[in-house]
Amino acid sequence: MRTLWLIILCILNILSIFHFVQKLRLIYPLLLLLLASYSRIHAQADSTVVKNDTLDYYEMSLEQLLNLKSHGVPTELEKLINSLISVASKKPLNVRESPSIVSLITEEEIKKSGARDLIDVLRLVPGIDFGSDVEGVVGIGMRGNWAHEGKVLVLLDGQEMNEILFACNMFGNHYPIEQIKKIEVIRGPGSAIYGGYAEYGVINIITRQAEDINGVTVSGTYGQMEKDFGRRNVNLMMGKKIGDFSFSLSGMMGQGQRSDQTYRDFNDSSYSMAGNSALNPKYFNAALAYKGLSFRVIGDFLQTTMRNGYGNVIRDGTQVESFNSVFSELKYIYKVNSKLTITPRINYKTQTPWLAPAYDNREPYNKTATRTTGNITASYNVNRYVNIVFGSELYRDVAVDHTDSSYFLNKKQTISFYNYAFFAQGLIKTRLVNFIVGARFDKHNAYGQAFVPRVGLTKKYNRFHFKALYSSAFRAPAIENINAADSNGIKPELTQVMEIELGYQLTHKSIFTVNVYDIETKDPIIYYTSLDSSNTDLYKNFGHAGTQGIEAEYRIKDKWGHFTINYAFYSAANKQKVDLYKTENSASLLGFSNHRLNLNAGWNITKKLSFNTTASFYGARWAVTSLDSAGKSVQELLAPQILLNCFLRYMPVKGLSIGVGVYDILNQKFKLVQPYDGGSPPLPAQSRELVFRLQYDLNFKKKQN
Amino acid sequence: MDLKKLVILALMVCGLFGGRARAQETNYKAYTLFIYNFMKYVEWPEAQSKGDFVIGVLGDSPINKELQALVASKKLKGRTIVLKKCNTPEEATSCHLLYVADSKSSAVKQLKELTKDKPVLIVGEREGLAKKGASMSFVTLEDDELKFDINKKEIEQHQLKIASSLVNLGILIN
Numbered sequence: 001m002r003t004l005w006l007i008i009l010c011i012l013n014i015l016s017i018f019h020f021v022q023k024l025r026l027i028y029p030l031l032l033l034l035l036a037s038y039s040r041i042h043a044q045a046d047s048t049v050v051k052n053d054t055l056d057y058y059e060m061s062l063e064q065l066l067n068l069k070s071h072g073v074p075t076e077l078e079k080l081i082n083s084l085i086s087v088a089s090k091k092p093l094n095v096r097e098s099p100s101i102v103s104l105i106t107e108e109e110i111k112k113s114g115a116r117d118l119i120d121v122l123r124l125v126p127g128i129d130f131g132s133d134v135e136g137v138v139g140i141g142m143r144g145n146w147a148h149e150g151k152v153l154v155l156l157d158g159q160e161m162n163e164i165l166f167a168c169n170m171f172g173n174h175y176p177i178e179q180i181k182k183i184e185v186i187r188g189p190g191s192a193i194y195g196g197y198a199e200y201g202v203i204n205i206i207t208r209q210a211e212d213i214n215g216v217t218v219s220g221t222y223g224q225m226e227k228d229f230g231r232r233n234v235n236l237m238m239g240k241k242i243g244d245f246s247f248s249l250s251g252m253m254g255q256g257q258r259s260d261q262t263y264r265d266f267n268d269s270s271y272s273m274a275g276n277s278a279l280n281p282k283y284f285n286a287a288l289a290y291k292g293l294s295f296r297v298i299g300d301f302l303q304t305t306m307r308n309g310y311g312n313v314i315r316d317g318t319q320v321e322s323f324n325s326v327f328s329e330l331k332y333i334y335k336v337n338s339k340l341t342i343t344p345r346i347n348y349k350t351q352t353p354w355l356a357p358a359y360d361n362r363e364p365y366n367k368t369a370t371r372t373t374g375n376i377t378a379s380y381n382v383n384r385y386v387n388i389v390f391g392s393e394l395y396r397d398v399a400v401d402h403t404d405s406s407y408f409l410n411k412k413q414t415i416s417f418y419n420y421a422f423f424a425q426g427l428i429k430t431r432l433v434n435f436i437v438g439a440r441f442d443k444h445n446a447y448g449q450a451f452v453p454r455v456g457l458t459k460k461y462n463r464f465h466f467k468a469l470y471s472s473a474f475r476a477p478a479i480e481n482i483n484a485a486d487s488n489g490i491k492p493e494l495t496q497v498m499e500i501e502l503g504y505q506l507t508h509k510s511i512f513t514v515n516v517y518d519i520e521t522k523d524p525i526i527y528y529t530s531l532d533s534s535n536t537d538l539y540k541n542f543g544h545a546g547t548q549g550i551e552a553e554y555r556i557k558d559k560w561g562h563f564t565i566n567y568a569f570y571s572a573a574n575k576q577k578v579d580l581y582k583t584e585n586s587a588s589l590l591g592f593s594n595h596r597l598n599l600n601a602g603w604n605i606t607k608k609l610s611f612n613t614t615a616s617f618y619g620a621r622w623a624v625t626s627l628d629s630a631g632k633s634v635q636e637l638l639a640p641q642i643l644l645n646c647f648l649r650y651m652p653v654k655g656l657s658i659g660v661g662v663y664d665i666l667n668q669k670f671k672l673v674q675p676y677d678g679g680s681p682p683l684p685a686q687s688r689e690l691v692f693r694l695q696y697d698l699n700f701k702k703k704q705n
Numbered sequence: 706m707d708l709k710k711l712v713i714l715a716l717m718v719c720g721l722f723g724g725r726a727r728a729q730e731t732n733y734k735a736y737t738l739f740i741y742n743f744m745k746y747v748e749w750p751e752a753q754s755k756g757d758f759v760i761g762v763l764g765d766s767p768i769n770k771e772l773q774a775l776v777a778s779k780k781l782k783g784r785t786i787v788l789k790k791c792n793t794p795e796e797a798t799s800c801h802l803l804y805v806a807d808s809k810s811s812a813v814k815q816l817k818e819l820t821k822d823k824p825v826l827i828v829g830e831r832e833g834l835a836k837k838g839a840s841m842s843f844v845t846l847e848d849d850e851l852k853f854d855i856n857k858k859e860i861e862q863h864q865l866k867i868a869s870s871l872v873n874l875g876i877l878i879n
Binding site: 058060062065066067068069070074078082083084092093095097384462 | 731733735738739741742746775778779843844845847848849850851868871874
């Protein structure tokens with residue numbers, strides 16, 4: 001009966017999303033009622049289970065009691081929402097009391113959804129979207145705001161992946177999706193902990209570690225778009241924990257393409273992106289650990305091809321562009337006693353992003369930047385209810401220009417900067433509320449200082465929880481922001497964010513959360529290209545920016561599968577004073593839909609077979625689609641679209657999984673809009689893509705549970 | 706739409722769901738399961754090891770219902786388990802195991818005096834009571850794991866012996 005109901009609900013939801021396009025206000029209450037009634041059915045089922053297992057309950061051994069939660073034997077959902085995360089506080093706290101608006105994505109959900117890359121995973125998170133930058137690069141948006149340059153921090157196994165010349169991250173067939181154990185997303189600021197790249201959000205990717213791999217895993221993915229292949233990637237992971245020692249080594253290499261559609265610029269020049277929009281990653285991640293001492297090195301090399309340059313089709317033909325990074329970390333977790341832990345670490349990263357030859361009238365770009373960071377963090381548990389975290393960080397950046405044609409603002413081909421920071425945080429847990437207060441102070445030798453405090457109140461009361469958060473955050477100008485500042489110089493942009501979250505666990509297997517936010521950014525760092533023939537990149541602090549919005553999510557998780565539906569709404573609310581981002585509608589910003597709805601439903605048909613469907617509904621979006629006769633941008637409201645995907649996963653024997661899926665079933669030929677008026681028309685994404693995936697896990701020894 | 710309207714909308718949507726539902730409330734069956742194991746892994750003096758085993762509950766607590774189910778279905782090493790509802794601390798001194806409901810937490814200091822040198826295992830529902838004189842008290846850890854604090858000094862003062870396997874399961878506070 002439950003299965004039948006799930007099928008009906010999935011179908012109704014998909015139909016509802018279609019209907020939503022036309023009858024938004026009528027269908028939504030209906031959808032909520034359906035969900036509420038569904039949870040009621042489950043509540044009844046839950047109580048039946050509890051009654052039936054009473055006798056076995058008292059026969060549990062002491063060992064079994066170790067896993068007992070305060071509400072009894074935890075369901076799959078309770079395991080998830082009570083799991084500890086430290087991304088929002090350094091001190092591990094459960095998801096419902098963590099002092100940030102958090103989304104948690106598990107390895108199981110990623111595998112079952114058949115996600116092709118991080119874009120597929122993150123676009124299902126409320127508030128997250130993607131847009132196109134220049135030269136074929138796709139970046140991230142957060143709650144309606146273009147956050148590509150230095151506003152969202154991406155951490156991979158603790159390493160800051162943002163390149164430090166512009167502080168960007170490149171998305172699309174990039175990071176190894178098959179190797180991820182979980183992703184913790186902070187959909188709000190994290191600067192009080194992480195500093196100047198965490199102004200609007202933090203994406204903390206944790207890959208499978210030695211004990212998770214516990215053997216060898218190989219996997220391969222092939223994707224076929226309408227006109228050409230979409231991706232062909234291979235992954236290898238190996239790892240083992242032997243006593244206090246552990247090691248892991250993982251790698252990925254492959255080829256992919258941004259699109260097989262036709263790109264057409266404002267002058268009506270065009271080219272086929274099939275064969276001209278490569279996304280070819282090479283990646284390795286090696287880690288050694290002995291007791292508290294650990295060493296990690298990550299190599300991340302993404303080679304792309306593009307012909308769209310800064311908007312106009314490149315006359316010189318398709319160009320190769322590379323983004324190369326190597327990260328390393330030496331860390332020691334020193335447990336002084338049961339209360340005090342001191343963690344010193346040294347990080348070194350070297351990056352050569354945006355490496356491109358000269359084309360048309362543009363100069364070649366070939367610069368390497370290195371960052372050496374020393375950090376020491378102490379965590380002191382005064383008692384079970386009071387924790388203090390404090391520390392300091394010092395980093396030094398060095399950038400080298402390898403070309404003969406350009407130099408840095410110091411008129412040399414090498415430039416260096418340094419930054420030091422102090423941070424502290426206090427957490428007090430009481431019966432009534434958890435109180436968290438923290439701050440970080442940064443001082444940079446070029447752009448000055450930034451001080452970002454935050455205060456949070458959180459608490460769960462049985463089925464209900466709330467979070468009330470105030471955070472100040474900043475975006476640190478990256479090396480090229482400083483280097484290409486206009487005559488007024490550059491300073492950090494400062495943001496104030498207020499957030500309230502309410503959550504209610506309806507049954508042991510379902511939870512509903514809703515949050516509102518208000519983001520206010522002063523003096524945002526704005527990128528623009530000079531209008532003269534030099535096409536120079538320039539940066540300045542200008543105006544005012546921000547959004548307000550609401551995000552809601554309903555989640556069911558159980559042994560039979562999972563069902564998640566979420567909705568995100570933002571409004572520029574007359575906060576936006578930057579012409580580059582504005583549209584003809586004062587509530588909307590370029591590139592990002594005011595209304596987004598996502599669905600993720602997975603059904604474990606048998607122990608070996610699962611079926612998953614994901615859907616992303618995009619409300620109407622504003623985009624610059626042409627130029628008028630005077631060369632001025634003309635905006636157009638793009639029609640709503642829905643990206644519908646499905647994935648079937650079969651595990652015929654232990655360790656082997658075979659998957660097949662279709663992405664963009666409706667073949668919407670989705671386009672990624674440039675979220676600022678930067679001279680580029682919308683960038684075509686993949687057409688319908690058929691995806692095959694094969695994975696084999698060879699365990700050295702059966703895990704002890 | 707301004708922030709105020711968004712907050713109202715959020716509350717309304719939450720209210721839609723808030724009207725129904727049961728969910729992750731404290732599961733007193735889990736507490737009862739622990740208590741049953743306390744009974745099994747704590748040793749009372751010879752004189753108190755015969756006859757009925759008396760569980761006293763001081764104050765009103767939802768655990769009563771679960772303890773009634775336990776008493777009806779289980780025995781302790783062949784002994785009948787009896788449930789006794791106590792209205793005052795004085796009534797509670799003749800029990801083997803005394804469960805102090807959250808609402809009666811302030812009575813722990815008095816109970817400590819009243820049961821001094823008597824073989825009574827005082828178990829507190831509220832977190833922190835073990836530090837105030839109870840033998841044990843329940844605690845919910847950060848990941849919702851159910852644990853219990855152990856005041857070994859108090860247990861020994863009450864002429865009780867706790868098995869090391871049970872000690873390993875709890876958190877020693879002294």
